[in-house]
Amino acid sequence: MTESTNGRQPGPERHRGAVTLRRDAIPPSTADQKLLDSHHRDDWKTKDAWRALRILSEFVEGFDTLADLPRAVSVFGSARSAPDSFECELAESLGAALAEAGYAVITGGGPGVMEAANKGATDAGGVSVGLGIELPFEQGLNAWVDIGIDFRYFFVRKTMFVKYAQAFVVLPGGFGTLDELFEAITLVQTKKVTRFPVILMGTEYWGGLLDWMKRRMLDDGKISTMDLDLIQVTDDVAEAVRIITDADPAQGQR
Numbered sequence: 188m189t190e191s192t193n194g195r196q197p198g199p200e201r202h203r204g205a206v207t208l209r210r211d212a213i214p215p216s217t218a219d220q221k222l223l224d225s226h227h228r229d230d231w232k233t234k235d236a237w238r239a240l241r242i243l244s245e246f247v248e249g250f251d252t253l254a255d256l257p258r259a260v261s262v263f264g265s266a267r268s269a270p271d272s273f274e275c276e277l278a279e280s281l282g283a284a285l286a287e288a289g290y291a292v293i294t295g296g297g298p299g300v301m302e303a304a305n306k307g308a309t310d311a312g313g314v315s316v317g318l319g320i321e322l323p324f325e326q327g328l329n330a331w332v333d334i335g336i337d338f339r340y341f342f343v344r345k346t347m348f349v350k351y352a353q354a355f356v357v358l359p360g361g362f363g364t365l366d367e368l369f370e371a372i373t374l375v376q377t378k379k380v381t382r383f384p385v386i387l388m389g390t391e392y393w394g395g396l397l398d399w400m401k402r403r404m405l406d407d408g409k410i411s412t413m414d415l416d417l418i419q420v421t422d423d424v425a426e427a428v429r430i431i432t433d434a435d436p437a438q439g440q441r
Contacts, residue, residue: 212314212333245343249318252336253351257314258437259291261348263367264300264358274359274389278303280424281356281388286313288428293318293352296328296335300358305331318344345370354384354431359392375417384434386427387420 292308296317317332
């Protein structure tokens with residue numbers, strides 16, 4: 188067994204269709220599962236009916252794999268962040284704190300901020316999940332992911348980020364991170380999800396965007412003050428976890 192470049196031992200690994208299971212997440216059963224997309228005729232692959240079945244299979248795979256996941260928090264941030272950057276150090280601390288509070292940590296499964304959050308959760312003894320996406324420049328799931336799923340379709344992946352999370356925490360990132368941020372805010376604003384904190388970490392990084400939202404969007408009447416209140420901003424890991432637990436009805440039952 189070779190050691191990964193970050194010093195993490197990959198450990199045992201099993202692929203179950205689109206799913207990668209590592210370490211303690213590997214089930215005792217050794218039965219293989221058939222791949223859902225077993226049709227190889229080119230004419231089938233170009234038809235919408237087949238695409239619909241393939242989309243359905245991704246939903247089924249995601250739901251089946253994550254159904255028994257403990258309460259979780261989705262963490263977003265740049266794949267391009269250096270390991271020694273402020274946001275990666277923050278993400279690792281956040282991942283550990285969430286695991287210690289009893290939450291699984293869900294990320295996009297890539298490098299940078301995502302890898303740091305997964306590492307923090309795994310090191311703290313928590314469940315670390317990576318939801319990857321098929322891209323031309325895909326780098327694969329990072330070595331700290333215990334349960335990993337690779338998706339073809341962004342909208343299926345987005346459903347999994349929301350369905351199995353009690354909150355979103357968004358660290359500095361690019362277009363993909365902004366996409367997830369504004370999708371989460373829209374879902375809360377339109378009451379598609381309730382009691383769902385959206386937390387920005389990296390106050391200096393997000394400051395310009397928030398100022399623009401206040402000066403342009405709010406002043407122009409495109410959003411309301413209540414809409415801005417849907418976003419909470421902090422660089423304090425303990426405060427971020429407190430915001431999440433305070434909004435989680437399950438915490439009050441413990």
